[in-house]
Amino acid sequence: MNIKVKIGLLLLVVMNISCEAYLEEEPPTFISASNFFQTPGDARTAVDGVYKSMYVVHSRFWTVVDAYTDDQVSRTNGGNHDAFGTHTVMPVDPMFEQHGVYSDWWVGIARANTVLAHVPAIDMDETEKNIILGEARALRAYFYYQLVRAFGDQPLIVDAVTAESDFQKPRISAEDIYDQVIIPDLQFAEENCKDALHDGRFTKWTAKLLLSEVYLTRAGHRRTSQGDFIQGDESNWALARDKAKEIIDDSPHSLNLEGSGNTPAFGVAWLDDNPFTKESMLELSYVQVANLGSWLSRESNGSGNAAGYWGPNANATPLVDEGWPGNLRQETETNPDGLFFPGRPPGVGVNLPTPDLYSAFEDGDERLWSIMTRYDSPSGKPYLCQPTFRKFIDISFYLAEDGTSFQYTNSNIILYRYADALLIYAEAQNEADGAPNAEAYSAINALRNRAGLGDLTPGLSQSDFREAVWQERRVELNAEFKRKFDLIRTNRLVSETTDILLDWTAEQGSLTDYRNVYTPFYNTRPVWPDNEWLFPIPQSEIELNIENGWEQNDGY
Numbered sequence: 001m002n003i004k005v006k007i008g009l010l011l012l013v014v015m016n017i018s019c020e021a022y023l024e025e026e027p028p029t030f031i032s033a034s035n036f037f038q039t040p041g042d043a044r045t046a047v048d049g050v051y052k053s054m055y056v057v058h059s060r061f062w063t064v065v066d067a068y069t070d071d072q073v074s075r076t077n078g079g080n081h082d083a084f085g086t087h088t089v090m091p092v093d094p095m096f097e098q099h100g101v102y103s104d105w106w107v108g109i110a111r112a113n114t115v116l117a118h119v120p121a122i123d124m125d126e127t128e129k130n131i132i133l134g135e136a137r138a139l140r141a142y143f144y145y146q147l148v149r150a151f152g153d154q155p156l157i158v159d160a161v162t163a164e165s166d167f168q169k170p171r172i173s174a175e176d177i178y179d180q181v182i183i184p185d186l187q188f189a190e191e192n193c194k195d196a197l198h199d200g201r202f203t204k205w206t207a208k209l210l211l212s213e214v215y216l217t218r219a220g221h222r223r224t225s226q227g228d229f230i231q232g233d234e235s236n237w238a239l240a241r242d243k244a245k246e247i248i249d250d251s252p253h254s255l256n257l258e259g260s261g262n263t264p265a266f267g268v269a270w271l272d273d274n275p276f277t278k279e280s281m282l283e284l285s286y287v288q289v290a291n292l293g294s295w296l297s298r299e300s301n302g303s304g305n306a307a308g309y310w311g312p313n314a315n316a317t318p319l320v321d322e323g324w325p326g327n328l329r330q331e332t333e334t335n336p337d338g339l340f341f342p343g344r345p346p347g348v349g350v351n352l353p354t355p356d357l358y359s360a361f362e363d364g365d366e367r368l369w370s371i372m373t374r375y376d377s378p379s380g381k382p383y384l385c386q387p388t389f390r391k392f393i394d395i396s397f398y399l400a401e402d403g404t405s406f407q408y409t410n411s412n413i414i415l416y417r418y419a420d421a422l423l424i425y426a427e428a429q430n431e432a433d434g435a436p437n438a439e440a441y442s443a444i445n446a447l448r449n450r451a452g453l454g455d456l457t458p459g460l461s462q463s464d465f466r467e468a469v470w471q472e473r474r475v476e477l478n479a480e481f482k483r484k485f486d487l488i489r490t491n492r493l494v495s496e497t498t499d500i501l502l503d504w505t506a507e508q509g510s511l512t513d514y515r516n517v518y519t520p521f522y523n524t525r526p527v528w529p530d531n532e533w534l535f536p537i538p539q540s541e542i543e544l545n546i547e548n549g550w551e552q553n554d555g556y
Contacts, residue, residue: 033160037118040128046115047132050139051201053108055284058413060295061099062481063351063392065150069493070500071357071474071483073517075302075349085521087529091536091556102151102538105143110161112140117160134192138202138210141185145214148174148182149485152225152534152553156180170549171225178218186211197252198281205251206281208243209416212424215240219431220489223533227554231491240428247421248443254278255418255450262376264366265450266476270391275412282416286409293408297345297394302386302516304347305329305340309373309386309504309514318511319382328384339384341375343400352517353387353478356500358508360474366452367475373509386516387504389479419447419476427469436465444469447476494528531555 036042066072067084074081080099083089095101115136119129140158147154154177155169189207196203219236223229247253256279259265269277275285286294302309306328310318315327319339329338336342353371361368372390375383377399385398394409422443429440445455456468473486487493502522504510515522536556 033114033118037122040122040124043115043119043122043124043129043132046111046119047136047139050108050111050115050136053104053111053143054139055286055292056107057100057104058284058415058481059286059293060299061095061101062146063296063299064095064101065481065485066479066483067351068497068521069483069487070496071354071478073352073354073521075352075517077518077520079350081350082518082520085518087526087532089532089536089556091539091542091552096536096538097540101535102147102541105147108143109140109157112136112143113158114160116140116158130192131194134189134204134207135202137185138189138193138207141182141189142210144177144181144185145210148177149217149222149488150535151537152223153177155548168545168548171551174222174224178214182214183211186214197276197278198283199276200283200285202282205247205253206416208247208251209281209421209424212240212243212247212428213416213420215243216424216428217485217489219428221491222488223530225534225551225553227530229530234431237428237432240424241432244421244425244428245439247418248425251418251421252278253281253418253421255422255446257450261378264369264452266367267369267390269414269417270412272394272396272411279418280414281418281420282414284413284415286412288403288405288408288410290408293405294392294394294411294413295407295409296351296392296413297397297409297411298406299348299350300352300392301345301347301388302349302352304344306384306386308512308516309510310339310384311511316511318384318509322382324382335381337383339382341383341385341398341400343398343404343406345385345398346406349386349516351389351392351479353389354500354517355387355502355504355508357474357478358387358504359501360471362453364452365475366450367478370475370478386514391479414480417480422447423469423473423476427466427473430462430465430469435462436460440465444472447472451475488533493533497528498525529555 037046063072064081064084067074067081074085076082080095083093116133119132122129144154153171153173156172156177157167157169158181159166161167186207189202190204190211193202193204193207198206215236218232219234219240221229221231256268256277257265258268260268260271260274263271268274269279276283286292307313310316311328317324317327325332326338331338358371370390372388372393373385375395375398377383392411394404394411397404397406397409426436426440426443430436441456441458448454448456460468470490474483484493487496504514531554534553536553537550542550542552
């Protein structure tokens with residue numbers, strides 16, 4: 001597909017917050033900021049460069065935010081996710097020291113700060129200038145939002161870094177980061193970004209949606225870096241309700257209501273040939289180019305073949321009732337690869353759906369499309385696989401189409417949708433007003449009806465409606481980087497990850513006792529420890545910032 005977001009090559013010094021090497025050696029491609037920011041085109045190229053950090057961190061490793069919740073497990077043993085399965089996470093783990101789940105957000109913040117420092121001086125149309133500044137501030141807010149939710153307290157750095165002292169800052173409370181950066185940035189963005197459907201860049205409606213979720217988060221529970229469990233100010237419920245309502249009432253967005261082939265209406269937003277639908281509100285577009293493609297297709301398949309789920313050996317015949325003449329590996333004239341995907345996905349299996357998530361879907365819920373165990377190609381050929389998050393998959397690679405590679409696929413990643421606005425409104429309205437109103441029911445029923453389900457039971461109490469919304473969030477937003485954060489803010493992280501369904505069953509399509517997941521997690525079943533409500537700050541960051549008063553998050 002054509003990428004809708006130009007990722008500009010921003011030839012500026014972009015610092016990691018603790019990286020001091022830039023003071024010692026000038027990169028050979030260095031262009032000073034004062035020389036670079038000259039024209040409106042320079043401003044656009046610069047802010048497009050800020051998006052690059054979002055693309056990099058989401059393309060592979062940020063799925064760790066949901067690792068070993070009740071939705072997501074890993075089959076690896078000896079890999080980067082092991083400590084998350086056994087709940088023995090350490091500040092020196094590769095996920096924090098090598099894979100950018102902390103530092104990449106700071107690269108983005110540094111880039112955004114550089115744009116905000118230099119674009120105001122460019123002689124250009126003021127409306128276009130404010131659009132660019134709005135996008136930069138929305139991106140900075142997004143980066144800070146991920147940091148405070150996942151890592152707690154952070155340093156406040158809102159100016160371009162030009163000297164070592166600019167990034168030698170103490171950590172301040174997450175609440176102050178919300179008040180001084182995240183909320184003001186999003187408020188500026190909602191007033192200045194484009195009033196249009198999302199095309200890969202932040203719009204005013206994307207900013208409003210993110211702001212509504214920020215209010216939802218602040219109303220809920222969290223654990224501080226000092227180890228305290230707190231609940232936010234309940235006045236945020238009304239703020240979340242009202243901001244989400246603005247999107248429902250006034251935005252050009254709406255739900256996708258038409259399916260395509262074997263894909264229900266719910267799933268069309270993730271089809272390779274259908275980017276940026278009217279439902280999409282923050283979507284990352286990848287291309288099949290090294291460093292610009294997504295690795296999630298590689299990371300998210302449990303095995304290169306279907307054995308272990310559809311059958312214990314080569315003689316399994318899972319589709320005999322449909323007239324399939326042979327076993328899993330037997331080739332036929334119409335399907336020379338047997339029942340296996342011809343692209344031979346490598347089966348890394350880092351991000352796998354749990355049987356507990358599968359069982360969370362009601363009978364007839366078309367959103368079960370999200371967990372792929374079978375794919376019927378347009379030609380009618382069936383392919384089988386072990387349970388896989390469909391939202392992470394570039395099906396073109398699985399089908400071995402020309403030009404595809406497991407190292408960089410072009411499947412888009414959707415972070416926010418119009419469905420988010422409906423769910424946020426329903427939850428926040430119920431909490432703010434003490435009971436669900438007709439519009440909250442309408443929001444939930446729109447999602448249920450699209451999924452082939454009937455309306456929610458009318459007349460529910462506040463608590464029953466609350467649980468119904470939580471259920472809808474789980475099945476609607478699975479594999480969209482929201483489950484752990486939802487469990488934290490609703491104070492259910494321990495309860496919902498302790499007693500979950502462990503085994504795939506015949507009712508779920510499995511012909512075997514499929515347990516091809518990371519077994520130490522299932523064998524030991526440790527309760528989610530208090531300290532792992534937050535990730536640790538990478539140990540190298542702590543050591544480099546001792547003089548700035550940094551202390552490790554409590555419990556690490």
